[in-house]
């Protein structure tokens with residue numbers, strides 16, 4: 001029997017470089033439309049990513065701008081309007097083809113379908129953003145690809161809180177050690193590990209150098225076996241990309257390591 005029965009995908013940064021090329025760009029377009037002289041460059045947005053949630057990120061940044069309303073209620077109203085418009089502009093960017101899937105993602109998803117490994121999404125981005133991206137890349141029936149879907153609206157607390165993973169495990173009705181999460185950020189890894197879900201890390205633009213502990217494997221992307229740790233050894237690979245066999249092997253080896261630790 002396979003050890004790996006469920007692959008749980010993070011979305012932002014993992015499935016696509018949505019943060020740098022999508023949300024950030026859409027936020028800037030929304031600022032312009034609202035007549036606000038605000039601009040989040042790549043570096044500043046990278047710092048803001050320590051705050052999970054787009055609306056929460058806006059609220060956290062407001063004290064740095066003198067154009068922001070002085071009282072908390074007005075800030076909340078502005079953040080909600082900006083965030084709603086940002087999500088519309090994000091969907092337009094997706095439809096225009098500005099946000100490709102990361103290399104190797106579609107191949108691994110297809111392999112999961114072909115080999116009966118269930119998939120789930122555990123993201124804290126808004127449902128509309130998930131729908132826009134996956135509809136564009138996987139087609140109108142994208143929802144059928146996934147046995148479980150957890151989005152920002154489904155949780156009270158965003159990552160690194162484990163709630164998104166707790167919810168995904170409940171929907172999958174399976175134990176954490178039958179799953180592998182695919183994540184790109186320390187906050188995402190922390191959320192999965194808090195529920196004992198083993199994690200594979202595909203480093204994204206914003207977390208290329210981040211310190212990440214407790215992953216079963218870390219590498220530069222699913223398209224390429226080279227550069228992953230632990231190395232996959234000399235076994236001949238049928239393709240250059242990371243496959244389900246690679247992930248299952250890392251999973252089994254991590255169980256052996258933890259048994260003898």
Ligand code: XBP
Pocket residue numbers: 010011012013019023051052053054055083122123124125126129152159185187188
């Ligand atoms: C995603 C997020 C989200 C996105 C923006 O985290 O933190 O806030 O940045 O989406 P993860 P929203 O990759 O861990 O799921 O604007 O919808 O919040």
Ligand code: MG
Pocket residue numbers: 010011012013014183184185188
């Ligand atoms: Mg992410």
